[in-house]
Amino acid sequence: MPGPGKMRKPDIKLVILGDMNVGKTSLLHRYTERCFKDTLSTVGGAFFLKQWGPYNISIWDTAGREQFHGLGSMYCRGAAAIILTYDVTNWQSLVELEERFLALTDSANSDCIFAVAGNKADLTDVQAQALTPEGVGPEEGGGVGITPHPSCPTPPASPTTVHKQVSREDAIALYSRIVRYRAMDEESSPPAERMCFETSAKTGYNVDTLFETLFELVLPSILKKRSERDSPTVDLDGSHDEVKSKKAQCCV
Numbered sequence: 001m002p003g004p005g006k007m008r009k010p011d012i013k014l015v016i017l018g019d020m021n022v023g024k025t026s027l028l029h030r031y032t033e034r035c036f037k038d039t040l041s042t043v044g045g046a047f048f049l050k051q052w053g054p055y056n057i058s059i060w061d062t063a064g065r066e067q068f069h070g071l072g073s074m075y076c077r078g079a080a081a082i083i084l085t086y087d088v089t090n091w092q093s094l095v096e097l098e099e100r101f102l103a104l105t106d107s108a109n110s111d112c113i114f115a116v117a118g119n120k121a122d123l124t125d126v127q128a129q130a131l132t133p134e135g136v137g138p139e140e141g142g143g144v145g146i147t148p149h150p151s152c153p154t155p156p157a158s159p160t161t162v163h164k165q166v167s168r169e170d171a172i173a174l175y176s177r178i179v180r181y182r183a184m185d186e187e188s189s190p191p192a193e194r195m196c197f198e199t200s201a202k203t204g205y206n207v208d209t210l211f212e213t214l215f216e217l218v219l220p221s222i223l224k225k226r227s228e229r230d231s232p233t234v235d236l237d238g239s240h241d242e243v244k245s246k247k248a249q250c251c252v
């Protein structure tokens, strides 16, 4: 384990994927900075290291490159968890997840955990408009409250609602197709209902629940990785350290 003062090493990689403008950067910002800004640039915010208890989780945003259709599979390489994000007011954003983004997950870990997040729920659901402590909904059962950042007040949610184009059932059906695509063990995978979230980066609705549900589910992978790292291993070809140092250079 790294000692104090040393650069923290990520235990696990989490990737946020989805079409442009669905709110990926805003979700990450809400979770890490506890606030929402109407205009956020993704540039420079592509990688975030989040300390979760004693663990370090690297969260990868897609740096705005999603618009160029050239988003490499490198984003998902070695990912232990992926959030596939769509906009509840935009049907096409759900379609794109399956047509464009799912293939990018081929390079993720074979036991990668998936969540589907329908963002901008404040636009369609009155429940998601309230700026209340997150995670007290009936099925969530206790989360961490949103503490607004003093220098970053959250703008009030619009009091009106617009037409919801993607239902939760549509998202659940997509999740089931992801399970099949990834050939995940349906018996041992978490149920689709648990892994589909409707969120609002604007009000904080369900945002902590989304990230923390994933963190809890990847905990076994973190512990496995740590025990592999800590236990003395036989280096069969002697190249292990070299590979490790090359990786460290390219993953800043």
Ligand SMILES: Nc1nc2c(ncn2[C@@H]2O[C@H](COP(=O)(O)OP(=O)(O)O)[C@@H](O)[C@H]2O)c(=O)[nH]1
Residues within 6 Å of the ligand: 018, 019, 020, 021, 022, 023, 024, 025, 026, 027, 037, 038, 039, 040, 042, 119, 120, 121, 122, 123, 199, 200, 201, 202, 203
């Ligand atoms: N109403 C509402 N707007 C949002 C929400 N999340 C993001 N937005 C807005 O949607 C636009 C795109 O957000 P951004 O985070 O840059 O999307 P990205 O391209 O997926 O990273 C911005 O104008 C945001 O202010 C949300 O939860 N509710």
Ligand SMILES: [Mg+2]
Residues within 6 Å of the ligand: 024, 025, 026, 041, 042, 061, 062, 063, 064
């Ligand atoms: Mg962005």
